[in-house]
Amino acid sequence: MGKIVDGGLATMQRELPNMIAAFRASRPQAIRPGDLEGQLASEGGQTACHNGATDGARVVLRGDQNDSVCWGNLQRRLLRTSGQRSTMEANGMTGPCCQRLFVALLAASSALPLYAYDPLNRVEYLAKIKEAKAYYEEKCEKVAGIRIHKTVPNVEGLLLLKVRPERRSRELADPMWPGAAFGREFSGDSYIRSFLGSEYSSSADGSPITSTHRGYINTDKRPGGLPGYRWVEVIDEKDGQRYRYGARYDEPWQTDKSYFKGYIRFNLEKIPSPSKTPPRYAVTFEDHVIPEERALWVASSTIKVLDLQSNEVLGEMTRYAISHIHAPHHSMPWLNHYICPAPSVSSGTATRQFVDQILIPKKED
Numbered sequence: 001m002g003k004i005v006d007g008g009l010a011t012m013q014r015e016l017p018n019m020i021a022a023f024r025a026s027r028p029q030a031i032r033p034g035d036l037e038g039q040l041a042s043e044g045g046q047t048a049c050h051n052g053a054t055d056g057a058r059v060v061l062r063g064d065q066n067d068s069v070c071w072g073n074l075q076r077r078l079l080r081t082s083g084q085r086s087t088m089e090a091n092g093m094t095g096p097c098c099q100r101l102f103v104a105l106l107a108a109s110s111a112l113p114l115y116a117y118d119p120l121n122r123v124e125y126l127a128k129i130k131e132a133k134a135y136y137e138e139k140c141e142k143v144a145g146i147r148i149h150k151t152v153p154n155v156e157g158l159l160l161l162k163v164r165p166e167r168r169s170r171e172l173a174d175p176m177w178p179g180a181a182f183g184r185e186f187s188g189d190s191y192i193r194s195f196l197g198s199e200y201s202s203s204a205d206g207s208p209i210t211s212t213h214r215g216y217i218n219t220d221k222r223p224g225g226l227p228g229y230r231w232v233e234v235i236d237e238k239d240g241q242r243y244r245y246g247a248r249y250d251e252p253w254q255t256d257k258s259y260f261k262g263y264i265r266f267n268l269e270k271i272p273s274p275s276k277t278p279p280r281y282a283v284t285f286e287d288h289v290i291p292e293e294r295a296l297w298v299a300s301s302t303i304k305v306l307d308l309q310s311n312e313v314l315g316e317m318t319r320y321a322i323s324h325i326h327a328p329h330h331s332m333p334w335l336n337h338y339i340c341p342a343p344s345v346s347s348g349t350a351t352r353q354f355v356d357q358i359l360i361p362k363k364e365d
Contacts, residue, residue: 119327132296140340148315155359157231161284172332178287180299183334184347198225219266
Protein backbone atom coordinates (compact mmCIF):
# COMPACT_ATOMS: atom_id res chain seq x y z
CA MET A 1 0.00 0.00 0.00
CA GLY A 2 1.43 3.36 -1.01
CA LYS A 3 2.15 6.08 1.55
CA ILE A 4 -0.49 8.80 1.83
CA VAL A 5 1.02 12.27 1.82
CA ASP A 6 -1.16 15.02 3.27
CA GLY A 7 0.49 17.82 5.21
CA GLY A 8 -2.55 18.41 7.44
CA LEU A 9 -2.97 14.93 8.89
CA ALA A 10 -0.77 15.62 11.93
CA THR A 11 -2.73 18.80 12.66
CA MET A 12 -6.00 16.94 12.21
CA GLN A 13 -4.98 14.39 14.81
CA ARG A 14 -4.46 17.22 17.29
CA GLU A 15 -7.54 19.28 16.39
CA LEU A 16 -10.07 16.53 15.68
CA PRO A 17 -11.59 16.23 19.20
CA ASN A 18 -12.43 19.95 19.31
CA MET A 19 -13.76 19.90 15.76
CA ILE A 20 -16.05 16.95 16.42
CA ALA A 21 -17.29 18.56 19.65
CA ALA A 22 -18.17 21.73 17.75
CA PHE A 23 -19.90 19.68 15.08
CA ARG A 24 -21.96 17.74 17.61
CA ALA A 25 -23.02 21.01 19.26
CA SER A 26 -24.25 22.35 15.91
CA ARG A 27 -25.81 19.08 14.81
CA PRO A 28 -29.48 19.81 15.75
CA GLN A 29 -29.64 22.34 12.92
CA ALA A 30 -27.76 20.04 10.59
CA ILE A 31 -27.90 16.32 11.31
CA ARG A 32 -29.65 14.36 14.03
CA PRO A 33 -28.64 11.00 15.47
CA GLY A 34 -30.07 8.14 13.45
CA ASP A 35 -31.19 10.55 10.75
CA LEU A 36 -27.94 11.42 8.97
CA GLU A 37 -28.96 13.39 5.93
CA GLY A 38 -27.19 11.88 3.01
CA GLN A 39 -27.40 8.56 4.88
CA LEU A 40 -25.57 5.76 3.12
CA ALA A 41 -27.67 2.93 1.75
CA SER A 42 -26.76 -0.31 0.07
CA GLU A 43 -27.36 -0.55 -3.65
CA GLY A 44 -26.21 -3.70 -5.38
CA GLY A 45 -23.31 -4.32 -3.00
CA GLN A 46 -22.04 -0.74 -3.23
CA THR A 47 -22.84 2.26 -1.09
CA ALA A 48 -24.72 5.22 -2.50
CA CYS A 49 -26.70 8.28 -1.44
CA HIS A 50 -30.45 7.94 -1.23
CA ASN A 51 -31.47 11.18 0.45
CA GLY A 52 -32.25 14.70 -0.75
CA ALA A 53 -29.23 16.06 1.13
CA THR A 54 -26.98 14.79 -1.65
CA ASP A 55 -26.88 15.14 -5.41
CA GLY A 56 -26.43 11.43 -5.94
CA ALA A 57 -22.82 11.80 -7.03
CA ARG A 58 -20.61 8.88 -6.08
CA VAL A 59 -16.87 8.82 -5.56
CA VAL A 60 -15.41 5.35 -5.31
CA LEU A 61 -12.34 5.28 -3.12
CA ARG A 62 -9.47 2.88 -3.60
CA GLY A 63 -10.35 -0.51 -2.18
CA ASP A 64 -13.07 -3.08 -2.70
CA GLN A 65 -16.72 -2.32 -3.41
CA ASN A 66 -17.63 -2.15 0.26
CA ASP A 67 -15.37 0.90 0.61
CA SER A 68 -17.40 2.87 -1.91
CA VAL A 69 -18.65 6.05 -0.27
CA CYS A 70 -21.06 8.64 -1.56
CA TRP A 71 -19.60 12.11 -1.05
CA GLY A 72 -21.17 14.64 -3.44
CA ASN A 73 -23.05 17.32 -1.52
CA LEU A 74 -22.67 15.37 1.74
CA GLN A 75 -18.98 16.28 1.97
CA ARG A 76 -19.65 19.95 1.28
CA ARG A 77 -22.62 20.06 3.65
CA LEU A 78 -20.87 18.40 6.54
CA LEU A 79 -17.92 20.76 6.26
CA ARG A 80 -20.24 23.74 6.02
CA THR A 81 -22.68 22.83 8.81
CA SER A 82 -19.91 21.75 11.14
CA GLY A 83 -18.44 25.26 10.94
CA GLN A 84 -14.97 23.75 10.64
CA ARG A 85 -14.00 24.60 7.05
CA SER A 86 -12.14 27.74 8.17
CA THR A 87 -10.35 25.75 10.90
CA MET A 88 -9.21 23.18 8.39
CA GLU A 89 -8.01 25.81 5.94
CA ALA A 90 -6.18 27.76 8.65
CA ASN A 91 -4.29 24.64 9.71
CA GLY A 92 -3.44 23.46 6.22
CA MET A 93 -5.88 20.56 6.36
CA THR A 94 -6.99 21.04 2.78
CA GLY A 95 -5.76 17.86 1.18
CA PRO A 96 -8.36 15.37 -0.11
CA CYS A 97 -7.33 12.74 2.43
CA CYS A 98 -7.86 15.15 5.32
CA GLN A 99 -11.22 16.33 4.10
CA ARG A 100 -12.53 12.85 3.37
CA LEU A 101 -11.23 11.49 6.66
CA PHE A 102 -12.81 14.37 8.56
CA VAL A 103 -16.16 13.91 6.83
CA ALA A 104 -16.11 10.19 7.56
CA LEU A 105 -15.33 10.81 11.23
CA LEU A 106 -18.06 13.44 11.51
CA ALA A 107 -20.54 11.06 9.97
CA ALA A 108 -19.49 8.36 12.41
CA SER A 109 -19.68 10.72 15.38
CA SER A 110 -23.17 11.75 14.31
CA ALA A 111 -24.36 8.18 14.71
CA LEU A 112 -22.78 7.70 18.13
CA PRO A 113 -25.10 7.91 21.15
CA LEU A 114 -24.70 10.91 23.42
CA TYR A 115 -24.41 8.87 26.55
CA ALA A 116 -21.03 7.33 27.35
CA TYR A 117 -22.54 4.57 29.45
CA ASP A 118 -24.82 1.59 29.01
CA PRO A 119 -28.41 2.67 29.81
CA LEU A 120 -29.45 -0.98 29.89
CA ASN A 121 -27.08 -1.58 32.79
CA ARG A 122 -29.21 -0.82 35.85
CA VAL A 123 -26.33 0.33 38.06
CA GLU A 124 -24.98 2.70 35.40
CA TYR A 125 -28.48 3.89 34.51
CA LEU A 126 -29.41 4.74 38.11
CA ALA A 127 -26.13 6.61 38.55
CA LYS A 128 -26.83 8.64 35.42
CA ILE A 129 -30.40 9.35 36.54
CA LYS A 130 -29.07 10.62 39.87
CA GLU A 131 -26.65 12.93 38.06
CA ALA A 132 -29.38 14.13 35.70
CA LYS A 133 -31.87 14.75 38.49
CA ALA A 134 -29.36 16.81 40.46
CA TYR A 135 -28.61 18.93 37.40
CA TYR A 136 -32.30 19.35 36.56
CA GLU A 137 -33.29 20.34 40.10
CA GLU A 138 -30.51 22.91 40.28
CA LYS A 139 -31.64 24.48 37.00
CA CYS A 140 -35.26 24.46 38.14
CA GLU A 141 -34.27 26.31 41.29
CA LYS A 142 -31.85 28.83 39.81
CA VAL A 143 -32.77 29.33 36.14
CA ALA A 144 -36.26 28.15 35.23
CA GLY A 145 -39.27 30.34 35.86
CA ILE A 146 -41.67 32.99 34.62
CA ARG A 147 -40.64 36.63 34.60
CA ILE A 148 -43.18 39.27 33.65
CA HIS A 149 -41.77 42.79 33.37
CA LYS A 150 -44.75 44.61 31.87
CA THR A 151 -48.32 43.84 30.80
CA VAL A 152 -50.29 45.34 27.93
CA PRO A 153 -54.14 45.39 27.95
CA ASN A 154 -56.54 45.17 25.00
CA VAL A 155 -54.22 43.51 22.49
CA GLU A 156 -55.98 42.48 19.29
CA GLY A 157 -53.14 40.64 17.60
CA LEU A 158 -49.45 39.85 17.53
CA LEU A 159 -46.61 38.56 15.39
CA LEU A 160 -45.35 35.00 15.79
CA LEU A 161 -41.67 35.21 14.87
CA LYS A 162 -41.48 31.41 14.96
CA VAL A 163 -44.00 28.60 14.71
CA ARG A 164 -43.37 25.25 16.34
CA PRO A 165 -42.54 22.92 13.43
CA GLU A 166 -44.41 19.68 12.91
CA ARG A 167 -42.70 16.83 14.69
CA ARG A 168 -42.82 13.07 14.39
CA SER A 169 -42.15 10.20 16.75
CA ARG A 170 -38.51 10.26 15.60
CA GLU A 171 -38.00 13.73 17.05
CA LEU A 172 -39.71 12.74 20.29
CA ALA A 173 -37.08 10.03 20.79
CA ASP A 174 -34.11 12.18 19.78
CA PRO A 175 -32.03 13.53 22.71
CA MET A 176 -30.82 16.39 20.49
CA TRP A 177 -34.24 17.47 19.21
CA PRO A 178 -34.37 21.28 19.64
CA GLY A 179 -38.04 21.40 20.70
CA ALA A 180 -37.72 18.76 23.41
CA ALA A 181 -38.57 21.04 26.36
CA PHE A 182 -41.95 21.71 24.73
CA GLY A 183 -42.50 18.21 23.44
CA ARG A 184 -46.25 18.33 24.08
CA GLU A 185 -46.76 21.79 22.56
CA PHE A 186 -49.04 22.07 19.54
CA SER A 187 -47.18 22.52 16.27
CA GLY A 188 -47.81 23.90 12.79
CA ASP A 189 -51.29 25.32 12.22
CA SER A 190 -52.43 23.98 15.60
CA TYR A 191 -49.83 26.22 17.25
CA ILE A 192 -51.27 29.20 15.37
CA ARG A 193 -54.86 28.22 16.25
CA SER A 194 -53.99 28.07 19.94
CA PHE A 195 -53.60 31.87 19.95
CA LEU A 196 -57.03 32.38 18.38
CA GLY A 197 -59.09 30.10 20.60
CA SER A 198 -61.06 31.11 23.68
CA GLU A 199 -60.29 29.83 27.15
CA TYR A 200 -62.93 27.87 29.05
CA SER A 201 -63.04 26.73 32.66
CA SER A 202 -61.81 23.19 33.17
CA SER A 203 -63.56 22.83 36.54
CA ALA A 204 -66.61 20.62 36.78
CA ASP A 205 -68.37 23.31 38.81
CA GLY A 206 -67.40 26.06 36.37
CA SER A 207 -65.06 27.85 38.75
CA PRO A 208 -63.67 31.04 37.23
CA ILE A 209 -60.32 31.09 35.47
CA THR A 210 -57.49 32.63 37.48
CA SER A 211 -53.74 33.06 36.99
CA THR A 212 -53.12 29.98 39.14
CA HIS A 213 -56.08 27.93 37.89
CA ARG A 214 -56.19 28.16 34.14
CA GLY A 215 -58.69 26.60 31.81
CA TYR A 216 -58.32 24.99 28.40
CA ILE A 217 -58.14 26.57 24.94
CA ASN A 218 -60.74 25.68 22.34
CA THR A 219 -61.77 27.23 19.04
CA ASP A 220 -65.45 26.35 19.57
CA LYS A 221 -67.72 29.34 19.41
CA ARG A 222 -69.86 29.21 22.53
CA PRO A 223 -70.62 31.50 25.47
CA GLY A 224 -68.68 31.61 28.71
CA GLY A 225 -65.10 31.73 27.47
CA LEU A 226 -62.36 34.32 27.69
CA PRO A 227 -61.50 35.46 24.14
CA GLY A 228 -58.19 34.83 22.48
CA TYR A 229 -56.46 37.10 20.00
CA ARG A 230 -58.44 38.24 16.99
CA TRP A 231 -55.53 37.58 14.66
CA VAL A 232 -51.88 36.60 14.55
CA GLU A 233 -49.35 37.25 11.83
CA VAL A 234 -46.64 34.92 10.59
CA ILE A 235 -43.86 35.42 8.05
CA ASP A 236 -44.03 32.62 5.50
CA GLU A 237 -40.63 30.93 5.13
CA LYS A 238 -41.31 30.14 1.47
CA ASP A 239 -42.01 33.59 0.09
CA GLY A 240 -40.92 35.86 2.96
CA GLN A 241 -44.35 37.53 3.04
CA ARG A 242 -46.28 38.35 6.19
CA TYR A 243 -49.69 36.71 6.46
CA ARG A 244 -52.53 37.29 8.87
CA TYR A 245 -54.38 34.34 10.36
CA GLY A 246 -57.81 34.71 11.86
CA ALA A 247 -60.90 32.75 12.77
CA ARG A 248 -63.79 32.40 10.36
CA TYR A 249 -66.93 30.62 11.47
CA ASP A 250 -69.69 29.11 9.38
CA GLU A 251 -72.75 26.94 9.97
CA PRO A 252 -72.45 23.92 7.67
CA TRP A 253 -75.62 22.33 9.04
CA GLN A 254 -77.70 24.82 7.09
CA THR A 255 -76.61 23.30 3.78
CA ASP A 256 -75.40 19.84 4.87
CA LYS A 257 -77.86 17.91 7.00
CA SER A 258 -75.18 15.45 8.14
CA TYR A 259 -74.13 18.12 10.66
CA PHE A 260 -76.03 18.66 13.89
CA LYS A 261 -78.36 21.62 13.84
CA GLY A 262 -76.71 24.66 15.36
CA TYR A 263 -73.14 23.43 14.82
CA ILE A 264 -70.69 26.30 14.28
CA ARG A 265 -67.44 25.33 12.55
CA PHE A 266 -64.07 27.01 13.01
CA ASN A 267 -61.95 27.73 9.95
CA LEU A 268 -58.38 29.01 10.02
CA GLU A 269 -58.30 31.87 7.53
CA LYS A 270 -55.04 33.07 5.99
CA ILE A 271 -54.73 36.32 4.04
CA PRO A 272 -51.87 38.66 3.17
CA SER A 273 -51.36 41.12 6.01
CA PRO A 274 -53.45 44.25 5.41
CA SER A 275 -50.84 46.31 7.30
CA LYS A 276 -47.66 47.68 5.75
CA THR A 277 -45.95 47.63 9.14
CA PRO A 278 -45.55 44.54 11.33
CA PRO A 279 -47.45 44.27 14.62
CA ARG A 280 -45.93 46.02 17.61
CA TYR A 281 -45.88 42.93 19.81
CA ALA A 282 -44.22 39.65 18.98
CA VAL A 283 -43.61 36.19 20.44
CA THR A 284 -40.59 34.00 19.85
CA PHE A 285 -38.82 31.03 21.39
CA GLU A 286 -35.22 29.95 21.76
CA ASP A 287 -34.61 26.23 22.08
CA HIS A 288 -31.32 25.58 23.86
CA VAL A 289 -29.40 22.58 22.57
CA ILE A 290 -26.57 22.09 25.05
CA PRO A 291 -24.77 18.77 24.53
CA GLU A 292 -23.94 18.39 28.24
CA GLU A 293 -27.65 18.75 29.10
CA ARG A 294 -28.84 16.50 26.34
CA ALA A 295 -26.40 13.77 27.40
CA LEU A 296 -28.47 13.68 30.61
CA TRP A 297 -31.76 13.80 28.68
CA VAL A 298 -32.38 17.31 30.00
CA ALA A 299 -33.67 20.03 27.67
CA SER A 300 -34.38 23.73 28.05
CA SER A 301 -36.13 26.49 26.13
CA THR A 302 -37.11 30.13 26.60
CA ILE A 303 -40.27 31.89 25.40
CA LYS A 304 -40.00 35.66 24.98
CA VAL A 305 -42.65 38.34 24.50
CA LEU A 306 -41.28 41.40 22.74
CA ASP A 307 -42.25 45.01 22.14
CA LEU A 308 -40.75 45.63 18.70
CA GLN A 309 -41.36 49.36 18.95
CA SER A 310 -39.46 49.95 22.19
CA ASN A 311 -37.14 46.92 21.80
CA GLU A 312 -38.18 45.67 25.24
CA VAL A 313 -38.56 42.14 26.51
CA LEU A 314 -41.94 42.28 28.23
CA GLY A 315 -41.64 38.83 29.75
CA GLU A 316 -40.00 35.46 29.41
CA MET A 317 -40.50 31.90 30.52
CA THR A 318 -37.60 29.47 30.75
CA ARG A 319 -38.57 25.82 30.98
CA TYR A 320 -36.51 22.74 31.77
CA ALA A 321 -37.56 19.19 31.00
CA ILE A 322 -36.09 15.85 32.01
CA SER A 323 -36.83 12.36 30.74
CA HIS A 324 -35.93 9.17 32.55
CA ILE A 325 -36.07 7.15 29.33
CA HIS A 326 -32.45 7.04 28.18
CA ALA A 327 -32.64 4.15 25.74
CA PRO A 328 -35.84 4.76 23.76
CA HIS A 329 -37.24 1.73 22.01
CA HIS A 330 -40.68 2.32 20.54
CA SER A 331 -41.11 5.07 23.12
CA MET A 332 -41.22 8.86 23.07
CA PRO A 333 -39.15 10.29 25.94
CA TRP A 334 -40.15 13.90 25.23
CA LEU A 335 -43.81 13.02 25.72
CA ASN A 336 -42.99 11.31 29.02
CA HIS A 337 -40.98 13.89 30.89
CA TYR A 338 -41.12 16.18 33.89
CA ILE A 339 -41.02 19.94 33.46
CA CYS A 340 -40.44 23.04 35.52
CA PRO A 341 -41.92 25.47 36.27
CA ALA A 342 -44.82 23.15 37.06
CA PRO A 343 -47.61 23.82 34.59
CA SER A 344 -51.02 25.14 35.56
CA VAL A 345 -52.09 25.13 31.92
CA SER A 346 -52.77 22.68 29.13
CA SER A 347 -49.51 21.23 27.84
CA GLY A 348 -50.42 21.86 24.20
CA THR A 349 -51.09 25.57 24.70
CA ALA A 350 -48.41 26.48 27.24
CA THR A 351 -46.95 29.27 25.09
CA ARG A 352 -50.34 30.88 24.42
CA GLN A 353 -51.30 30.73 28.09
CA PHE A 354 -48.03 32.36 29.09
CA VAL A 355 -48.25 35.08 26.45
CA ASP A 356 -51.81 36.09 27.36
CA GLN A 357 -50.68 36.95 30.88
CA ILE A 358 -48.55 39.71 29.31
CA LEU A 359 -50.41 40.66 26.14
CA ILE A 360 -53.95 40.56 27.47
CA PRO A 361 -56.42 39.84 24.65
CA LYS A 362 -59.03 42.46 23.94
CA LYS A 363 -62.49 41.48 25.13
CA GLU A 364 -65.29 41.08 22.65
CA ASP A 365 -67.20 44.25 21.83
